[in-house]
Amino acid sequence: MTKKHTIILQPSGSRGQVDEGMSVRSAARELGVEIESICAENATCGKCMVLIEEGRFEKYNIDSRRENVSPVSTEEAAYFARRPKLLKDKGWEVGQVRLSCQCKIRGDVLINVPEESRGNKQIVRKSATERAIEVKPAIRKYLVTMTPPNLERPIADWERLAKGLETSMALVRGTEEKLPRWYELGIDYQCLRTLSKTLREAKWNVTVSVWQDKEVIEVQAGYVEDSYGAAVDIGSTTVALYLCNLRTGEMLAAESEMNPQIVYGEDVMSRIQYAIENPDGLEKLHKAIISTLNKLLKQAAHEAKIKMSEILEMVLVGNSTMHHVLLNLHPKDLGLAPFVPTIHRSMDIKARELGLHINPSGNIHVLPTIASFVGADTSAMIVAEEPHKQDENWLLIDVGTNAELILGNRKRLVCTSTPTGPALEGAHVEYGMRAAPGAMERIVIDENTLEPKYKVIGVTGWNTDHAEFKGQVKGICGSAIIDGVAELFRAGIVDSRGKFKQGLDSKRIRKGESGWEYVIAWAEETSIGRDIPMTQQDVRQIQLAKAALFTAARTLLNRSGLESPDKIILAGGFGSYIDKEKAMLIGLIPDCELDKVYAVGNAAGDGARIALLNVEKRNEIDGVTRKVERFELPTDPEFQNQFMLATSFPHMSEPFPHIAHLIPNRKADPMAKNFMSK
Numbered sequence: 229m230t231k232k233h234t235i236i237l238q239p240s241g242s243r244g245q246v247d248e249g250m251s252v253r254s255a256a257r258e259l260g261v262e263i264e265s266i267c268a269e270n271a272t273c274g275k276c277m278v279l280i281e282e283g284r285f286e287k288y289n290i291d292s293r294r295e296n297v298s299p300v301s302t303e304e305a306a307y308f309a310r311r312p313k314l315l316k317d318k319g320w321e322v323g324q325v326r327l328s329c330q331c332k333i334r335g336d337v338l339i340n341v342p343e344e345s346r347g348n349k350q351i352v353r354k355s356a357t358e359r360a361i362e363v364k365p366a367i368r369k370y371l372v373t374m375t376p377p378n379l380e381r382p383i384a385d386w387e388r389l390a391k392g393l394e395t396s397m398a399l400v401r402g403t404e405e406k407l408p409r410w411y412e413l414g415i416d417y418q419c420l421r422t423l424s425k426t427l428r429e430a431k432w433n434v435t436v437s438v439w440q441d442k443e444v445i446e447v448q449a450g451y452v453e454d455s456y457g458a459a460v461d462i463g464s465t466t467v468a469l470y471l472c473n474l475r476t477g478e479m480l481a482a483e484s485e486m487n488p489q490i491v492y493g494e495d496v497m498s499r500i501q502y503a504i505e506n507p508d509g510l511e512k513l514h515k516a517i518i519s520t521l522n523k524l525l526k527q528a529a530h531e532a533k534i535k536m537s538e539i540l541e542m543v544l545v546g547n548s549t550m551h552h553v554l555l556n557l558h559p560k561d562l563g564l565a566p567f568v569p570t571i572h573r574s575m576d577i578k579a580r581e582l583g584l585h586i587n588p589s590g591n592i593h594v595l596p597t598i599a600s601f602v603g604a605d606t607s608a609m610i611v612a613e614e615p616h617k618q619d620e621n622w623l624l625i626d627v628g629t630n631a632e633l634i635l636g637n638r639k640r641l642v643c644t645s646t647p648t649g650p651a652l653e654g655a656h657v658e659y660g661m662r663a664a665p666g667a668m669e670r671i672v673i674d675e676n677t678l679e680p681k682y683k684v685i686g687v688t689g690w691n692t693d694h695a696e697f698k699g700q701v702k703g704i705c706g707s708a709i710i711d712g713v714a715e716l717f718r719a720g721i722v723d724s725r726g727k728f729k730q731g732l733d734s735k736r737i738r739k740g741e742s743g744w745e746y747v748i749a750w751a752e753e754t755s756i757g758r759d760i761p762m763t764q765q766d767v768r769q770i771q772l773a774k775a776a777l778f779t780a781a782r783t784l785l786n787r788s789g790l791e792s793p794d795k796i797i798l799a800g801g802f803g804s805y806i807d808k809e810k811a812m813l814i815g816l817i818p819d820c821e822l823d824k825v826y827a828v829g830n831a832a833g834d835g836a837r838i839a840l841l842n843v844e845k846r847n848e849i850d851g852v853t854r855k856v857e858r859f860e861l862p863t864d865p866e867f868q869n870q871f872m873l874a875t876s877f878p879h880m881s882e883p884f885p886h887i888a889h890l891i892p893n894r895k896a897d898p899m900a901k902n903f904m905s906k
């Protein structure tokens with residue numbers, strides 16, 4: 229019998245067992261991942277390049293090694309020998325990078341399929357929202373005209389410029405403003421090194437960029453009006469960058485890319501674990517994100533037709549793990565009790581220290597973190613949504629593999645976080661996949677006939693709108709998983725405990741390899757040639773994820789003495805695509821008036837953009853985050869009881885009046901009082 233080995237493909241997260249000796253490209257196809265080729269696998273096009281990742285991947289229980297694929301063949305060596313520049317630009321070495329059509333599986337291996345090799349490119353769902361932002365940037369430009377030095381007044385270049393700058397700043401801003409005197413101004417060392425040359429070449433007529441009214445970070449010849457900045461949201465899955473004009477506030481480019489760290493772990497805990505277990509783990513994670521940021525900066529600068537050196541500031545946000553890895557701070561204490569970050573407060577660092585390819589004297593501002601798993605992305609969400617200025621109690625939820633929650637109003641804000649696992653994003657669900665062409669994004673089940681209909685990304689309308697619907701679907705993405713589970717419950721196929729009911733008259737309900745399941749798409753409708761069901765196991769995964777999220781929300785409500793929030797704000801790409809009624813029907817979110825539930829898209833990215841364009845918001849958020857009260861869920865005595873109650877649809881004891889009409893045959897659950905009385 230042919231030996232089998234485990235292969236994991238990232239960033240898709242596809243995994244499975246394949247036969248020894250199979251080429252990596254064929255194995256990927258078998259697991260539903262298409263890798264490009266235009267040379268019929270002749271080792272000449274290079275479109276099929278993949279990276280063999282090395283290290284221990286505890287989560288998958290594999291040791292991935294280069295020796296676990298066949299040695300570099302003569303054809304591959306010849307191909308790479310013709311491409312030294314490509315290898316240099318990408319920082320790859322032969323053996324790490326392989327032609328997937330040539331190398332053969334010999335053991336367990338984790339393979340990273342780079343963007344350019346992917347057959348079906350991912351749709352990255354992160355976009356900036358239109359928001360009114362008052363533009364008060366940290367960087368201002370001033371034109372300074374000086375008299376050249378002479379023997380009577382041989383004042384040094386910097387002092388001459390600083391005195392001229394003091395006059396220009398007062399003229400531009402008005403003398404009533406509190407401005408520093410010339411001797412209080414500083415100059416960045418890198419900028420100082422070219423100062424004499426610039427002043428002379430510019431004939432003593434220059435534009436000076438001053439950061440926060442205290443430090444000169446750039447001196448340009450003549451009159452220059454604009455400077456630029458970038459706001460970045462580093463998510464565990466996606467990195468989104470917005471390039472803005474710092475004078476007008478206009479957004480000039482928006483770029484996004486999958487987070488390359490995904491090859492080292494899908495969620496933050498597995499990345500922390502990777503950094504702990506591999507001596508060079510942190511370095512690999514850090515370099516991966518810095519190189520992606522540089523790539524996005526380059527693309528954005530190209531799009532906006534500016535030089536990267538004209539970008540003078542960046543504001544970066546991300547969850548606590550992304551924050552630490554970005555700053556090259558070891559994240560191990562975030563994952564170990566008592567779960568403390570290295571730093572909470574916001575930071576300003578020179579771009580050159582992080583190796584970011586903007587102006588080397590440019591500033592990198594990182595928003596503050598709030599708790600071990602409530603990071604700078606949540607701070608940015610607060611900047612964007614401003615719950616601290618409301619009279620009503622708002623509940624803000626950023627849904628992802630880790631959910632962060634903030635509840636409160638102008639008087640008090642409380643926060644917590646909970647791991648929800650990757651199930652809500654389509655992983656760990658048998659036919660789950662990320663939002664990409666071929667993924668189901670909506671599912672409805674007729675409660676009378678028990679027949680489904682669904683929508684697929686990349687195809688217009690419902691599958692039932694097309695007379696012939698064949699070969700279009702290959703999996704279920706996060707929004708459809710919520711839909712699917714909610715519809716199974718609403719149509720009476722699964723009960724409030726999430727169990728499949730017996731004896732229903734539908735050929736779609738059957739006993740599969742892992743228990744009861746409901747077939748949403750028959751094999752002929754799919755591109756994978758297999759029926760796509762939702763299984764008992766899938767329902768269970770969603771129950772655990774939604775119970776974790778609901779329990780976190782309930783804990784915050786209880787701690788605030790509230791029954792329900794006045795308004796629920798769902799942030800993050802996932803929140804934008806879920807059907808709020810269905811999310812409430814399965815009890816993913818607490819009961820609330822449905823028209824008071826809003827999806828706000830990438831609020832963290834918007835918050836980063838606001839903090840980039842308005843420096844006052846940075847001080848404001850520093851003050852707000854210092855006062856936010858944090859709750860760690862596992863230490864809450866009620867946690868286990870609440871979690872058990874929350875595994876039912878929508879909940880074992882809470883009434884959910886706003887979606888009660890959708891709940892099939894709801895009776896008071898006799899189990900509820902057992903848990904309630906504990």
Ligand code: FES
Nearest residue numbers: 265271273274329
């Ligand atoms: S498919 Fe062309 S080089 Fe592999």
